[in-house]
Amino acid sequence: xxxxxxxxxxxxxxxxxxxxxxxxxxxxxxxxxxxxxxxxxxxxxxxxxxxxxxxxxxxxxxxxxxxxxxxxxxxxxxxxxxxxxxxxxxxxxxxxxxxxxxxxxxxxxx
Amino acid sequence: xxxxxxxxxxxxxxxxxxxxxxxxxxxxxxxxxxxxxxxxxxxxxxxxxxxxxxxxxxxxxxxxxxxxxxxxxxxxxxxxxxxxxxxxxxxxxxxxxxxxxxxxxxxxxxxxxxx
Numbered sequence: 001x002x003x004x005x006x007x008x009x010x011x012x013x014x015x016x017x018x019x020x021x022x023x024x025x026x027x028x029x030x031x032x033x034x035x036x037x038x039x040x041x042x043x044x045x046x047x048x049x050x051x052x053x054x055x056x057x058x059x060x061x062x063x064x065x066x067x068x069x070x071x072x073x074x075x076x077x078x079x080x081x082x083x084x085x086x087x088x089x090x091x092x093x094x095x096x097x098x099x100x101x102x103x104x105x106x107x108x109x110x
Numbered sequence: 111x112x113x114x115x116x117x118x119x120x121x122x123x124x125x126x127x128x129x130x131x132x133x134x135x136x137x138x139x140x141x142x143x144x145x146x147x148x149x150x151x152x153x154x155x156x157x158x159x160x161x162x163x164x165x166x167x168x169x170x171x172x173x174x175x176x177x178x179x180x181x182x183x184x185x186x187x188x189x190x191x192x193x194x195x196x197x198x199x200x201x202x203x204x205x206x207x208x209x210x211x212x213x214x215x216x217x218x219x220x221x222x223x224x225x
Contacts, residue, residue: 032212043202044153044216046111051212089152094212097143097155097168098204 002027002092006101014109015082021075021104023090028068031094035064035075038087038103047088048075080108112137112205114217122223123193130189131220133203138183141206144176147219148199156201159186193224 003026013019023033032051036044048057048064050073056065063076073090085108091098113136123129133142142159157165157178165178180186190197203217 034214036216041221043116043218044204046213046215049213091153091214093214095141095206097158098153098214099155100152102152 002030002099004090004092004099004101006088006090006104008104009102010105010107012107012109013080015080017080018076018078019080019106021077021088021090021106023073023075023101025071025073025092025099027092028071030068030092032092033064033066033073034091034093034098035062035073036089036091038089044089082108082110084108111213112139112207112215114203114205114215116203116217116220118220119218120221120223122225125194125224127193128189128191129193129222130187131201131203133186133188133217135184135205137207139205139207140183140211142180142186143204143206143214144178144186144188145202145204145216146199147202153202156188159188190222193222195224198222198224 005024007022034049035047038044050057050066061078066073087103087105089103091100115134117132144156145153147153155168156171157167159178159180161180177189200219200221202219
């Protein structure tokens with residue numbers, strides 16, 4: 001059974017810093033790795049999807065990488081802004097649904 | 111991406127009653143899922159909603175407690191039956207779109223409080 005772990009559980013950084021969120025998974029035979037953002041009391045917004053054959057994906061200030069051999073994915077956020085404050089979730093899975101980590105609660109200090 | 115509407119967005123219910131949550135998608139999708147997010151926790155998959163047949167439940171979830179319907183490719187319902195305070199959670203509908211697509215999208219969730 002796939003297990004997904006996210007470190008750190010919480011992170012607070014000043015505005016403008018670059019930061020990295022970490023996600024690890026136990027089963028390297030993953031189908032997809034997807035990163036989401038969740039704002040308080042809201043649903044999930046898909047940020048980036050990395051398919052198993054890919055190594056990274058980029059969208060604006062966000063870059064996600066995938067290393068299946070080590071069971072790790074990272075989400076890099078460049079030039080952080082207060083609006084980036086949210087909980088970031090990574091999830092592994094595919095057509096059978098997703099297994100989620102517990103998330104990283106990110107606060108960007110103005 | 112798919113636009114997903116969930117109703118209700120929140121509700122406060124008495125223990126022992128049932129609540130049905132609706133999920134409507136603006137386009138036909140291949141897969142629909144229901145997740146639960148307990149307070150302070152991450153998301154846990156409840157079941158896959160199968161069109162025209164019984165849902166596929168994950169370990170720890172049963173049809174009598176969480177009956178699911180999916181009459182067509184754009185609509186599904188989740189019922190939380192005989193509720194107790196432990197059922198207080200956010201319930202989220204998720205879809206995967208076209209055949210061959212793999213990206214999952216989520217509705218805004220239903221925040222349920224059982225008193």
